[in-house]
Amino acid sequence: MNKVITVTVNGVQQVLEVEPRTLLVHMIREILNLTGTHIGCDTSSCGACTILLDGKSVKSCTILAVQANGKSITTIEGISTEGELNPIQEGFKENHGLHCGFCTPGMIMRITELLKDNPDPTEEEIRWGISGNLCRCTGYNNIVKAVLYASAKMRGVPTASTEPEFV
Amino acid sequence: MIQCKTSKEISGMGHSMKRKEDVRFLHGKGHYIDDLKLPGMLYMDIARSPYAYAKIKNIDISEAMKVPGVVAVVTGKDLEKYNLHWMPTLMSDTQMVLPTDTVMYQAQEVAAVIATSRYAARDGREAVKVEYEVMKPVIDPFKAMHADAPVLRTDKPGKKDNHIWHWEVGDKAKTEKVFKDAEVVVKQDMYIPRIHVSSIETCGCVADYDKVNNHLTMYMTTQAPHAIRTVIALVAGHVGLSEEKIRVVSPDIGGGFGGKVPVYPGYVIAIAVSFLTGKPVKWIEDRSENLQADSFARDYHITAELAGTRAGKIQATRFKVLADHGYTDASANPSKFHTGLFSIATGSYDYDTAYMEADAVYTNKPPGGVAYRCSFRVTEAVHAIERITDRFAFEIGMDPARLRMKNFIKKEDFPWKSPTGWIYDSGDYHAGLKKAMEAIGYDALRKEQIEKRKKGELMGIGISTFTEIVGAGPSKDFDILGIKMFDSAEIRVHPTGKAIARFGTKSQGQGHETTYAQIIAEELGIPAANIQIEEGDTDTAPYGLGTYASRSTPTAGAAAAVAARKLRDKARKIAAYLLEVSEDDLVWETGKFYVKGAPEKSKTIQEIVFAAYTNHPQGMQAGFEATHYYDPPNLTFPSGAYICVVDIDKETGAIHVRRFVAIDDCGHIINPMIVQGQVHGGLTQGIAPAMYEELIYDEDGNILNGTLMDYLVPTAVESPKWETGHVVTPSPHHPIGAKGVGESPTVGSPPAIVNAIVDALSPYGIKHMDIPVTPFKVWKALKEKGVV
Numbered sequence: 001m002n003k004v005i006t007v008t009v010n011g012v013q014q015v016l017e018v019e020p021r022t023l024l025v026h027m028i029r030e031i032l033n034l035t036g037t038h039i040g041c042d043t044s045s046c047g048a049c050t051i052l053l054d055g056k057s058v059k060s061c062t063i064l065a066v067q068a069n070g071k072s073i074t075t076i077e078g079i080s081t082e083g084e085l086n087p088i089q090e091g092f093k094e095n096h097g098l099h100c101g102f103c104t105p106g107m108i109m110r111i112t113e114l115l116k117d118n119p120d121p122t123e124e125e126i127r128w129g130i131s132g133n134l135c136r137c138t139g140y141n142n143i144v145k146a147v148l149y150a151s152a153k154m155r156g157v158p159t160a161s162t163e164p165e166f167v
Numbered sequence: 168m169i170q171c172k173t174s175k176e177i178s179g180m181g182h183s184m185k186r187k188e189d190v191r192f193l194h195g196k197g198h199y200i201d202d203l204k205l206p207g208m209l210y211m212d213i214a215r216s217p218y219a220y221a222k223i224k225n226i227d228i229s230e231a232m233k234v235p236g237v238v239a240v241v242t243g244k245d246l247e248k249y250n251l252h253w254m255p256t257l258m259s260d261t262q263m264v265l266p267t268d269t270v271m272y273q274a275q276e277v278a279a280v281i282a283t284s285r286y287a288a289r290d291g292r293e294a295v296k297v298e299y300e301v302m303k304p305v306i307d308p309f310k311a312m313h314a315d316a317p318v319l320r321t322d323k324p325g326k327k328d329n330h331i332w333h334w335e336v337g338d339k340a341k342t343e344k345v346f347k348d349a350e351v352v353v354k355q356d357m358y359i360p361r362i363h364v365s366s367i368e369t370c371g372c373v374a375d376y377d378k379v380n381n382h383l384t385m386y387m388t389t390q391a392p393h394a395i396r397t398v399i400a401l402v403a404g405h406v407g408l409s410e411e412k413i414r415v416v417s418p419d420i421g422g423g424f425g426g427k428v429p430v431y432p433g434y435v436i437a438i439a440v441s442f443l444t445g446k447p448v449k450w451i452e453d454r455s456e457n458l459q460a461d462s463f464a465r466d467y468h469i470t471a472e473l474a475g476t477r478a479g480k481i482q483a484t485r486f487k488v489l490a491d492h493g494y495t496d497a498s499a500n501p502s503k504f505h506t507g508l509f510s511i512a513t514g515s516y517d518y519d520t521a522y523m524e525a526d527a528v529y530t531n532k533p534p535g536g537v538a539y540r541c542s543f544r545v546t547e548a549v550h551a552i553e554r555i556t557d558r559f560a561f562e563i564g565m566d567p568a569r570l571r572m573k574n575f576i577k578k579e580d581f582p583w584k585s586p587t588g589w590i591y592d593s594g595d596y597h598a599g600l601k602k603a604m605e606a607i608g609y610d611a612l613r614k615e616q617i618e619k620r621k622k623g624e625l626m627g628i629g630i631s632t633f634t635e636i637v638g639a640g641p642s643k644d645f646d647i648l649g650i651k652m653f654d655s656a657e658i659r660v661h662p663t664g665k666a667i668a669r670f671g672t673k674s675q676g677q678g679h680e681t682t683y684a685q686i687i688a689e690e691l692g693i694p695a696a697n698i699q700i701e702e703g704d705t706d707t708a709p710y711g712l713g714t715y716a717s718r719s720t721p722t723a724g725a726a727a728a729v730a731a732r733k734l735r736d737k738a739r740k741i742a743a744y745l746l747e748v749s750e751d752d753l754v755w756e757t758g759k760f761y762v763k764g765a766p767e768k769s770k771t772i773q774e775i776v777f778a779a780y781t782n783h784p785q786g787m788q789a790g791f792e793a794t795h796y797y798d799p800p801n802l803t804f805p806s807g808a809y810i811c812v813v814d815i816d817k818e819t820g821a822i823h824v825r826r827f828v829a830i831d832d833c834g835h836i837i838n839p840m841i842v843q844g845q846v847h848g849g850l851t852q853g854i855a856p857a858m859y860e861e862l863i864y865d866e867d868g869n870i871l872n873g874t875l876m877d878y879l880v881p882t883a884v885e886s887p888k889w890e891t892g893h894v895v896t897p898s899p900h901h902p903i904g905a906k907g908v909g910e911s912p913t914v915g916s917p918p919a920i921v922n923a924i925v926d927a928l929s930p931y932g933i934k935h936m937d938i939p940v941t942p943f944k945v946w947k948a949l950k951e952k953g954v955v
């Protein structure tokens with residue numbers, strides 16, 4: 001028996017009919033066609049599917065769509081208007097924090113919560129803070145740099161140079 | 168600092184231009200394969216074998232067919248009717264698409280379930296009942312080579328053993344003589360384990376066959392779309408699909424690393440089903456399927472030997488390899504190179520004697536042997552030479568940096584012919600290592616190590632100074648299934664001076680949309696921001712062999728430069744016409760031609776291009792377009808000097824990588840930011856096999872870590888903060904002097920890490936550790952030596 005749920009997705013309330021077993025990530029991708037949220041594994045290991053559920057970063061492959069009933073969901077498509085980059089997105093672009101881009105939306109959603117909880121994190125805190133998100137391409141150096149950049153920008157302090165530290 | 172000839176506005180070579188492709192990814196607007204939805208699309212899921220070796224007695228699909236939404240279940244017997252149950256591998260072996268009678272490895276495809284939704288397909292898959300008669304698999308490659316081992320490939324008429332091929336290179340007799348007379352000989356067995364590329368996006372496709380027009384569009388995660396189109400035409404020609412009716416589209420790819428070069432059975436089944444149903448069919452594999460069935464890399468058992476003098480001169484090397492290929496040879500190598508470019512294993516050192524041999528063997532494991540961020544077995548080669556070089560240094564009690572400095576090929580000796588016949592194009596190995604030693608403070612570290620050792624603390628310093636061989640390749644030697652390994656670029660400049668350029672390669676995150684634009688900007692002076700780059704659609708892009716083995720810059724990047732130069736020649740003619748001077752009187756300065764001695768008389772590239780459409784000289788073809796197919800005269804030989812410092816906890820064996828400095832030489836640099844990013848990423852993919860990753864099988868052929876829960880891809884916590892730098896020795900034969908960089912760090916870093924770990928443990932007589940070096944392995948080794 002399908003269930004009817006009400007969710008607020010990127011600020012817009014939606015009433016959806018889903019199978020009780022539907023994973024939240026599949027609801028987001030296949031029913032709402034918000035394909036910026038990715039799937040990279042089947043064991044809750046990679047974080048590519050990370051979204052915000054009532055402001056908390058969660059792996060949407062690990063939650064049933066029905067569990068989101070009455071809650072609010074933010075995906076990568078909802079964090080900035082098209083044509084503009086928010087400070088985290090800008091940090092990624094300025095610091096080459098992405099290669100293939102597949103992990104990027106999940107990373108950004110995780111970092112969104114990280115910076116809310118801890119606006120001025122150390123490198124060590126950033127590394128632990130994103131350790132639930134795998135990136136196979138970047139080697140993480142530049143993701144860390146992107147977070148530091150975003151943190152500075154959001155706190156209104158000057159951002160560090162984005163030039164590569166190539167000696 | 169890198170010198171730029173162009174302004175930031177133009178952003179030619181050397182500028183750290185921010186990537187043009189980023190914006191869509193940052194908004195979640197990339198187009199990856201699983202994002203594609205076509206009307207009427209069906210979904211495919213695949214039932215797989217739980218056993219490594221078994222006879223299929225019966226496949227019962229009746230329950231599966233009852234699952235709501237399931238429209239078909241396809242087995243090997245169904246494909247057999249169309250002679251599509253087997254397919255050729257890139258190495259001209261054969262591979263089952265779906266089995267008709269026997270499964271050869273755990274997780275092998277057994278039946279495909281087609282349904283109207285993803286969930287229905289999965290339900291159907293669970294309802295497929297297969298009866299197996301389990302057989303004892305052959306897992307150990309050495310046992311598989313025994314005369315009395317059961318013959319696995321009974322499908323091959325007359326096959327009497329599990330041996331696939333033997334390969335050798337070098338002067339065996341001379342090498343034996345040098346070894347016999349040598350003052351010092353060191354020998355080490357080492358295993359380069361089976362690992363997995365594990366790109367965060369798995370593999371998948373949407374096969375869309377249009378019955379009315381007899382046309383197939385194949386959207387798929389492939390690094391080599393054109394080659395795939397030709398393969399489909401060759402394999403499916405007999406059912407009426409010919410090449411002009413096939414379009415392969417490779418959308419945005421979420422990491423490839425070589426794992427998206429092969430043709431996997433899932434792709435072929437999807438095509439077959441779409442062909443039969445006339446409906447689009449989507450197949451996206453799970454991570455676990457991806458880890459368990461696709462694209463393993465490495466799996467080389469190597470015996471490395473080195474002969475040298477007491478004074479530290481390397482005189483000869485000898486390598487013996489046993490390659491475990493799984494149940495078929497599905498390696499992704501150029502056709503003539505069974506062991507890929509393993510013969511680069513003589514390294515960065517100046518000596519003239521070497522001999523190498525390799526044998527490949529079938530076992531009941533998944534097929535593969537992909538070039539994982541590696542120019543075909545170069546990672547294995549570099550590991551062998553860099554480990555055995557360190558063993559030699561240890562044996563004679565010489566500092567490994569000094570020993571390397573003593574043996575390096577000298578800068579002035581390039582081009583240099585290696586004992587196995589390669590012509591190294593250029594390099595400055597002394598400068599690279601010197602720079603790395605200064606950056607890390609090598610001498611101070613050695614002093615610190617002495618102090619630490621006095622206190623019984625474990626600290627190690629490891630070096631790897633490797634030579635890579637990339638950019639396959641010159642067409643006289645390099646082909647894949649007969650297709651020569653050139654690559655291509657086509658540039659079209661529009662009347663308003665903006666351009667689109669298309670390539671036969673395919674980025675999977677390397678940033679081609681930016682770097683190719685920069686190459687063209689450098690040559691033509693059109694701002695890189697105004698040059699749109701397209702790849703991956705065989706209907707529009709010129710033919711090319713794709714992106715892997717760091718070949719894009721050496722081949723397609725060169726093609727871009729040459730095509731742009733053809734356009735510059737045309738521009739000169741038009742400028743001469745417009746300025747009413749002879750061509751010889753014109754001087755090119757980025758973005759314009761001016762008259763010699765009268766720089767105020769000039770025409771910009773934009774004015775010239777406009778004239779090409781509006782006011783071109785009579786007799787000249789209108790328009791401003793050029794295409795080039797670049798066939799490299801030689802490979803390129805990037806190199807690197809990497810130094811790693813580790814601290815090891817004696818009680819637990821825990822290894823902490825304190826510092827890692829990587830100095831790379833990839834020739835002229837197109838975009839330092841992207842090069843540095845490639846190096847960072849490659850280094851993390853180097854520490855992965857060095858310390859964390861290995862696909863492990865038990866003796867029944869069960870994979871013990873086939874999910875991301877237990878196959879340890881490094882997170883930001885395991886990944887050290889990388890320190891990078893460069894030296895530049897341009898490739899003399901490449902149009903822009905570039906060499907390629909993507910794989911250098913993956914290839915070069917594992918031995919630096921292991922050498923550091925072994926160096927830390929060496930006071931206790933430990934001379935070697937096989938990768939991945941885990942805390943448990945270290946703890947066990949220390950315990951055996953009575954240290955813990």
Ligand code: FES
Binds near residue numbers: 043061
């Ligand atoms: S897809 Fe959700 S954690 Fe990997």
Ligand code: FES
Binds near residue numbers: 097099
């Ligand atoms: S950018 Fe490719 S996985 Fe992170």
